[in-house]
Amino acid sequence: MEELFNSENGKVEYLSNEGIIIMKFIGDMTDEAYFEVWENIIKSAVETGAKHFINDQREIGNVSFKARSMVVIKYIPTIKKEVGEDLRVAIVTSKSAIHKSGIRYLVKTFQKLGSFTIEFFDDNKEAINWLSRN
Numbered sequence: 001m002e003e004l005f006n007s008e009n010g011k012v013e014y015l016s017n018e019g020i021i022i023m024k025f026i027g028d029m030t031d032e033a034y035f036e037v038w039e040n041i042i043k044s045a046v047e048t049g050a051k052h053f054i055n056d057q058r059e060i061g062n063v064s065f066k067a068r069s070m071v072v073i074k075y076i077p078t079i080k081k082e083v084g085e086d087l088r089v090a091i092v093t094s095k096s097a098i099h100k101s102g103i104r105y106l107v108k109t110f111q112k113l114g115s116f117t118i119e120f121f122d123d124n125k126e127a128i129n130w131l132s133r134n
Contacts, residue, residue, distance in 0.1 A: 001013050001014070001015055001022075002014045002016060004021075004040065004044040004047075004048075005037070005040035005041075005043075005044065007033065007036060007037070008026070008027070008033070009025065009026050009027055009029045009030075009033040009034070009036075009037060010023065010024055010025050010026055010029075010033070010034075010036070010037030010040075011023070011024040011026070012024075012037070012040050012041055012044045014044060014048055014050065015128070016048075018052070018128060018131065018132050019048070019049075019050050019051065019052055020050060020052045020053065020054060020128065020131050020132075021041065021044055021045055021048065021050045021052070021053045021054070022053075022054040022056060022124065023037065023041045023053065023054065023055050023056065024056040024059065025037060025055075025056070025057060025059065025060040025063070026059045026060070026061075027059065027060070027061040028061035028062040028063075029060070029061065029062070029063050029067070031064055031066060031067040031070070034063050034064075034067040034068075035067065035070065038071060038075045041053075042075065042078055042079055042082055042083065045079070045082070045083045046082050046083060050083075051083070051084065051086065051087050051088065052087070052088045052089075052090075052131040053087065053088070053089045053090070054089075054090045054091075054092060054124060054127045054128070054131070055089055055090070055091045055092070056092045056124060057091060057092060057093050057094045058092055058093070058094055058095075059094075060094055086117075087116050087117070088116070088117045088118075088131055089116055089117070089118045089119075090118075090119055090120075090121050090126075090127030090128075090130055090131055091118060091119070091120050091121065091127075092120075092121050092122065092123060092124055092127055093120055093121075093122070
């Protein structure tokens with residue numbers, strides 16, 4: 001596993017053998033910290049050519065609705081333009097009901113605005129197995 005980005009609030013790692021980007025969100029995040037992680041996810045995907053992603057939400061804290069909305073307004077269209085279509089995303093969910101509902105909102109939007117196949121998992125191992133099979 002190669003670490004491509006690391007901050008107090010997030011990490012972006014690359015599993016080169018599987019062609020998978022793992023994005024981790026950590027703790028309570030300011031809008032700027034949240035955006036910084038997303039920008040590094042896109043940069044890493046463009047640089048590696050990855051089409052498979054794990055969105056690890058297990059350690060995420062509070063993120064504003066405004067920041068989550070910017071994912072829909074800015075980052076989804078950028079991903080579609082810069083990375084392409086037919087992307088596969090495995091989401092490893094937080095135990096928090098609030099976070100689960102927030103990620104479900106984003107997932108519905110991802111599926112409407114882009115060509116994303118998205119599945120939910122309890123851990124990274126299951127997510128990697130799913131992404132590696134398809």
